[in-house]
Amino acid sequence: MxxxxxxxxxxxxxxxxxxxxxxxxxxxxxxxxxxxxxxxxxxxxxxxxxxxxxxxxxxxxxxxxxxxxxxxxxxxxxxxxxxxxxxxxxxxxxxxxxxxxxxxxxxxxxxxxxxxxxxxxxxxxxxxxxxxxxxxxxxxxxxxxxxxxxxxxxxxxxxxxxxxxxxxxxxxxxxxxxxxxxxxxxxxxxxxxxxxxxxxMIIDSPLGADKPQPGAPLNLKAQDALVRRALLRMQQSIDAPETIGELSFALGVSRRQLERRFREDIATTPLRAAHGMRLEKARALLLQTESTVTQIALATGFCDAPHLIRSFRANLGLTPTEYRAEHSVLSDSSPGRSSQPTTPNDPSTLA
Missing domain, CATH: 3.40.50.880 (Class I glutamine amidotransferase (GATase) domain)
Known part of the structure; x- marks a missing residue:
């Protein structure tokens, strides 16, 4: 042998x-x-x-x-x-x-x-x-x-x-x-x-190190890997948002390139996406916590309560207090009534 x-x-x-x-x-x-x-x-x-x-x-x-x-x-x-x-x-x-x-x-x-x-x-x-x-x-x-x-x-x-x-x-x-x-x-x-x-293992193919993490669920469904990475960074710094210049620098691209990729992939700008994401977070905190409007403003990157109130009224037609009260009433109503917000789900429409 x-x-x-x-x-x-x-x-x-x-x-x-x-x-x-x-x-x-x-x-x-x-x-x-x-x-x-x-x-x-x-x-x-x-x-x-x-x-x-x-x-x-x-x-x-x-x-x-x-x-x-x-x-x-x-x-x-x-x-x-x-x-x-x-x-x-x-x-x-x-x-x-x-x-x-x-x-x-x-x-x-x-x-x-x-x-x-x-x-x-x-x-x-x-x-x-x-x-x-x-x-x-x-x-x-x-x-x-x-x-x-x-x-x-x-x-x-x-x-x-x-x-x-x-x-x-x-x-x-x-x-x-x-x-x-x-x-x-x-x-x-x-x-x-x-x-x-x-x-x-039923995994299509190896992914490189720079493949973005899925992150928390986003209403903005990006396909572009750069845009997904940018959205993830926005999620992670929602209480202290980066400027778009800081964000693009961290991602290794120019601001113009980042804005172009956002427009091509999700039809909005990084600034509008970030603002919408912060408003979405503020809405969730209003419904899920008993935090004050000031506390929620600071937790979502708004400089103070008046700033959050102005943004809320401009985008939703209600103040945060009115929004919380209205949806508290809905959630306490009969089973046939929906307790879900009636405003758009896409954060880009909120900015």
Whole structure:
């Protein structure tokens, strides 16, 4: 028999996982499934071309945020050499940090040049460990403000699905973990392996790092990636809106180009879209909270209550107080009456 057939192929991609308590199962599962499907010649899930290991200090099962537990594969003291170390974060405010031994090992590994990956809220753990200082960091739009509140002076990227900055790779979680894994598979095993994995997972094709995050639901349905990124930034800074000049600079385009792309894609201007988005948020707060008009004005980027009142009256024909009272009456009326606002849904029509 040919001796070559007895020699196992050299692993081209080796990944270690560190799972935080209450870790995000979807981020971990999406990432590891891309590796699993790329590791074999067909769909038999054998770790031929790449492998993956869950490390632990005590080998106790680690529970995910949904309650499903994962049993580690290997103790930290038996850890080998890996091409990447992936940290999967847990529930905000409820999860414990990684054990000190894991943090020390992470820092040592990073110092030797091993690339470190943060999935979902794993970026919080890496930042707390001092492993993201000076790096661009991807954070989910949902946790953007949490990141700013916790790390003063940080400037997270929340308008892309993942960010690769030298030997740090971070992603927003969810399906973006699959695309980041596909990026690594393509780097080490080739494009066909990455495409195969995603195809089996019913994902059309690999997305690049600069693909915009979906963000919170928007009434403005943009198709242009630049416009979607701009709208996402507007969402994230709704209480302290950027000027259109600041927005275009942050996106790396001229103001004229940004305005042209907005007109072509959603038939409005960035300024009108941002103003409409802030009014939509103010309307929601009027109906969903007991905040004062002044509090709502400040939370939605209006300089004061009179500014919000003028905008409301100009666009809706009512003051915020009148709008709240009218829709409170509707919601308390008979079941046959609609409690939904009767004004247009498209924020661009409000500006």
């Amino acid at each position: 040919n001796s070559d057939k007895l020699t196992a192929p050299r692993k081209r991609l080796s990944v270690a996982f560190l799972l935080a308590d209450r870790f995000t199962l979807s981020a971990f599962a999406n990432f590891v499934d891309v590796l699993r499907l790329a590791a074999d010649e067909d769909d038999r899930s054998r770790p031929i071309f790449c492998d993956w290991t869950v490390l632990s200090t005590d080998m106790e099962p680690v529970r995910s945020s949904c309650g499903v537990k994962v049993t580690p594969d290997r103790r930290l003291r038996h850890a080998g050499r890996y091409d990447y170390i992936v940290v999967v974060g847990g529930l905000m405010g409820e999860a414990r940090n990684l054990p000190p031994e894991l943090i020390t090992w992470l820092r040592t590994s990073a110092a030797t040049g091993v690339p470190i990956v943060g999935l979902c809220t794993g970026v919080f753990l890496l930042h707390e460990a001092g492993l993201l200082d000076g790096y661009r960091v991807c954070v989910s739009w949902f946790h953007h403000q949490d990141f700013l509140d916790r790390f003063e002076g940080a400037q997270p990227v929340s308008d892309q699905i993942f960010v690769v900055d030298r030997d740090r790779l971070t992603c927003s979680g969810g399906h973006s973990a699959a695309h980041l894994a596909a990026f690594l598979v393509e780097r080490h095993l080739g494009q066909s392996a990455a495409t195969k994995s995603l195809s089996i």
